[in-house]
Amino acid sequence: MSKPFKRLLLTGAAGGLGKVLRDRIKPWADVVVLSDIADMGEAREGEEIIQCDLADKAAVMKLLEGVEAVLHFGGISTENTFENIMQANILGTYNLYEAAHKQGTKRIIFASSNHTIGYYKWTDYIDADSPTRPDSFYGVSKCFGESLSRYYYDRTGLETVCLRIGSSFPEPANPRMLVTWLSYDDLEEALRCSLFTPRVGHTILFGASANPASWWDNSKAAHLGYVPKDSSVQFSDKFPDTGVYPAADDLATVYQGGGFAAVGPRYQD
Structure with a gap:
């Protein structure tokens, strides 16, 4: 029986979510x-493995041959030097989109990040039309990808x-992630x-x-029909109420980007 896509x-693919x-x-x-640029092991049934540097335009053009849709999780997923971010996340994403356009790919699911809006505060509630406020070079690169x-498309x-x-891990690691947590099952459903x-x-x-708790209004994506099934409430007992409030200068508890917003430009000279 034929599946929905011939080549996806x-x-x-060698990264954590990959x-x-x-x-x-x-x-x-x-x-x-x-x-991926890294080793992905042996191909299993129904798989084809192609090691590729997204900054290599010719290689990416070949990678997209016959591909109908893309789940784009490639690139650097944490803060780094601007030079490294530029090659992997900015040039690499451009190469992917240009190749997808020329090869006739119909759709890309772009793994963007909450760090595109990391400098909104915990007290803010935003939607897809709210201006981006990146908290890092990494966040800037994801804003570039969205633009x-x-x-x-236009x-x-x-x-x-x-x-x-948000934060897609087996479980939240801190109180912030009680808000941003995305279970693996809900990630799969969002992609579906x-x-x-x-x-x-x-x-x-x-x-x-x-x-x-939520900082993000998904009403402008309602046409996708995404309805998450899991909730971080099951992990609430890991972070019990204490009545002790964070210090005023604890930026990780002021801004939605958490530690990214608190660190600052540590990779700059």
Whole structure:
């Protein structure tokens, strides 16, 4: 029985979330193309492995041959020097979009980040139309990716869902993550909705589970039908109420970006 896609590309397949998604997305495609600059091990049934540096334009053009849709998780996923971020996240994302356009790819799910809006405060409640406020060079690179995807949709019709991932780990590691946590099952569901909704245009979807507290209004992505099933409430007992308030200069508890917003430009000379 034929699957929805003939060739579905996952970039960043050797990364943390790439490893989580590798088996989960197999039901969606006859061939899942796994790509990363790092080693991904041996190909399993239904997989094709292509080691590729996203900064290599010719290699990315070849990578996109016959690919109908992309889950773009490639690039650097933490703060780094601007030079490194530029190659992996800015040039690499441009190469991917240009190749997708020329090779006839129909849709990209862009793994964006909550760090595109990390300098909003914990007391703010925002939606997809709120201006970006990146908290790091990494966040800046994800803002670039969102703008680039908007340009390619307006100019060429290449559709994108920008998934602003909160904190996708087995469980929250601190009180902030009780708000930003995205379970692996809900991540999978967000990707499923983003891939299979008939028309998405250019959509920004905040990637969080159904947590008790929320900073993000997903109403402008309602057409995707994403309904998270999990909640961080199950982990609340790990962070009991104390009545002790954080210091006024504890920026990790002031800004939504948490530690990213608190660190500052440590990678600058």
